[in-house]
Amino acid sequence: MTAIAKPAKKVAPRAHKPGKSAAVPSAAIDAANAQRKEPMGRDVLVPLDKLTLSEANVRKVHHEEGLVELAALIESQGLLQRLSIVPLEDDRFGVVAGGRRLRAMQILAAANRWPADQPIECKLYAQGQAVQVSLTENSGRQAMHPADQMEAFRRLIDDGLTVAQVASRFGVSPLTVERRLKLARLAPRFLDLYRADEIEPDQLQALALIEDPAAQEAVWDGLSPYDRSAWRIRNAVTQEACSADSRLARFVGLDSYEAEGGSVRRDLFSSPEDLSGIYLDNPTMLQALAMDKLRGLEAIVKEEGWSWVACSLESDTSAWRRHGREGQSEREPTPEEAETIERLAAEQRKHADAYDQHQDEGDPDADDYELIEQQLCEALDLADENLMAARAALLYWASAQLARAGTLVRLDHRGEVVIERGLVRPEDRQATPRESGDIPRPDPESTERVATRPEFSEKLMRDLTAHRTAALQAALLQNPQVALAALVHRMAETVFSLYGSGDDIVKVAVRVTSDSTLAEEASEYGDSPAATLLGDAEAMWGDRLPGNPEALFRWLLTQPQETLLELLAYCTARSVNAIAARPRTTANHSDALAQALGLDMADWWVPTAGRYLGHVSKAKALEAVMEATGVDPAQATSGMKKPDLVRYCASKLEGTRWVPAPLRALAASSLQDDTAEA
Incomplete structure (x- = not known):
């Protein structure tokens, strides 16, 4: 190898006069190569600080990622492939192939991990061949397949190197090494599929949650060939486990669970801060620990003196x-x-x-x-x-x-x-006027007062329409398509300034109408079928959704569209509030929604004493029986006191599916025409 220039403190590079090429004249190189008919270029040593990226280098797109890793590789292994250079003026040389290696070595020099005059092995070419050499070296290159690197890392570990040593020598983090080792230990069948492009990296990562290679193959073979997504694999592997981001795990604490001997599986490929990538394999133990912790709080509250x-x-x-x-x-x-x-x-x-x-x-x-x-x-x-x-x-x-x-x-x-x-x-609970059924009211037959008094009191209107709101919510929960349309309708109102802007970041306001709100307005709400259905859905989603707000969006991204539509239906349903203090005189959007859902309030509400009959006058109660049965009950109830009359009317209305006017459909003809056309 010819030494064109040597490091300082050894043999100083020869000075050249301005205007002349550094090192060996390019004309002499061209003549020598032409005479020998050998491949152009010869091996030389050049100090690092004499090298610069040549304008003749054909690679114009430079990526910074991976340079630190490359620098670590060169520092630990040395420069395994020479740089291709051409002479410049002022004793400098232009790199026409090997620009990333040059920049990696410059990173080492800037960090004082290499001397600036470190001798670099290069192959010197004539200036006229710069573009040809650069294009030749940058063409036809193929990167190592990730599976080959995974197995190479495993061999290094098996030969005695530690994870930290491998990470240091190849410029990657220890976590990266652990992840590649995890994949290298999969059943050989899956690495072969990976090399053949028949399996995706995220599928490999999901299979890596299983330690036993035979179990990995069993899970893979147990799924339909058309349904082997990473999500399906992960779900099959962890369906009996409990995420560390679940509400019970967050309450108990991962450290407390492990301290009691609970087994844990960690997804190395999730973020270390992401609790949803940690799976607790003993949910029964977790529940017992949560109950013990909650009972400790129960004892503290008991000291306050509650019965x-x-x-x-x-x-x-x-x-x-x-x-x-x-x-x-x-x-x-x-x-x-x-x-x-x-x-x-x-x-x-x-x-x-x-x-x-x-x-x-x-x-x-x-x-x-x-x-x-x-x-x-x-x-x-x-x-x-x-x-x-x-x-x-x-x-x-x-x-x-x-x-x-x-x-x-x-x-x-x-x-x-x-x-x-x-x-x-x-x-x-002590009996209240609402429960007693005997609410004093003005004489319904007083001419002037009857003419001016509303047909239904504000309190009763709010009661009835709260039940109607709960029924609308429950019906929406069962019809995601209508829920989606309702949500899009709300967005369109805002986008086109046909309604009013909300307060959220996407300018859509969602205000939850909760069970407590409905229970305050609706009599006997807890006994209604809507309350049962909504309560079951609340419990189900409460268990499925991650407890960490930061993890919620990531969780949603992994869910199939069917799950998203079901959750959308629930959230949209919970935003409905059709509680009103006055009867509707014209059809509004709640009627359009009810019609789209095919809502029949007789499926969700019955006229009991507590819900209706005890809140209206005798005349209205008798009117209800007359409408429902076609029989005038006035003679049969003559002389009855209010509580007896209420019980009589309730028995007659049972099974008739009668509902009062505020709960009946109120559809405008235009709405009916539009729906029929659609």
């Missing part, structure tokens, strides 16, 4: 819907507290007025409009919080309430503890 305390791991609260709810008592404030509350209320009003004034009089095009709005909003929020905190300090549980009511300690769908205080068992 009873119960705990539940279920996220479904349907079993507790019939319980009454006590509100905290409020004591009289001290003079100092009253003064503080008044001052905070005045501050809250001042900030609210300032915010409203900015909304009404501010210039939306001003540069500082949004900044001022944000400042006013933050000040108003703080004032609201301070006022609420001052008023909340006056609330307490009276001794009579503690003796009568109890507390439920449960987990919600995110695995967080919810403590519901002031629950009253159905058998402990």
Whole structure:
């Protein structure tokens, strides 16, 4: 090998006069090569700081990724392939092939891991051959197949190297080495399929959750050849396990589970921070640990003096819907507290007025409009919080309430503890006018008052339409196609300014109408079929969805479209709120939705004493029986007191499928025509 230039501190490179080529003249090289008829170029040593990327290098697209790995390989293994160079002026040389290797070595020099004058093995070519050499070396190259690299890593480990040593020598992280070793230990059949492009990397990663190669093949062969997606494989492998991101696992804690001897499988190919890639193989143990932890909290709450305390791991609260709810008592404030509350209320009003004034009089095009709005909003929020905190300090549980009511300690769908205080068992609830069925009302036959009084009271209207809302939600839950159309309709309203913009990042507002909201309005809601169906769905989705908000989107991306539509139906259903205080006089969107769903309220509601008959006058109750049966019950009920008449009417209405006007379909002819045409 000819040494054109040697490192400093050994033999200094010979100085050249300006205008002359460095090292050996290219003309001499051309003549020598032509005479010998040998391949062009000869081996030389050139200091690293004398090399630069040549403009004749045909590779113009340069990627930075992998350079650090390449630098580590060169540092540990040496330069295994020479650079192809041509002479430049001023004792410098242009690299026409090997630009990535050059940049990797420059990274080492910049990090003081190589001396700048490190001698580099090169092959010197004439300037006239630069493009031809560069094109030749950059053409026809084929990268190593990943399966070959996986097996090579495994051989190095089997020969005695550690994971850290392999990672250091090849410029990758130890996790990367572990991942490639995991795939290298799959059944040989799968690596052969990978080389033949008959299996995808994500399928290999899913199979790697199984340690036994025979079990890997059993899972693969047990699936249909047309249904071997990574998701299906992972689901088949982990269907009996519980994700570390599930609500029970988040509540117990992964460390506590493992400390008790629970076995765990980790998906090396998921993010280390992603709990959904960790699977707990003993869900029975997990449930027992969760219950023990919850009972510890139950004992603490019991010390508050409640008559009873119960705990539940279920996220479904349907079993507790019939319980009454006590509100905290409020004591009289001290003079100092009253003064503080008044001052905070005045501050809250001042900030609210300032915010409203900015909304009404501010210039939306001003540069500082949004900044001022944000400042006013933050000040108003703080004032609201301070006022609420001052008023909340006056609330307490009276001794009579503690003796009568109890507390439920449960987990919600995110695995967080919810403590519901002031629950009253159905058998402990005192009768209220709503339950007694004998509500004093004005004489229905008083001419003037009957003419002006609404047919249904506001309270009853809200009651009936709350049941209708629950039925709409339950029916939407069973019809994803209509739910999708309803959601798209809501989006279109916003996009085309036909309704109003929401508050979410995509400008679609979703406000949940929860079971508690419906139960406050709808009599005997907990006993309704809609409540049962919605409660079951809530429990099911609560268990399926990851408890971590950051993991929710990643989880959704892995789900089949059918699952997404079912979840969309549930979420859209829960956003429906058709509760109204006045009867509908014209068809609205709730009627369109009911018609699209084929909703018949007789399937979801029956006229019991608690739901209807006890809330209306005798005349309205008798009118209902007349409409339902065609028989006038006036003579048969003559002289009956209200409770007896209510029971009589309830027995006559049983099985008739009669519903009052607010629950009946109210469809405009245009709506019917449009639906028929569709």
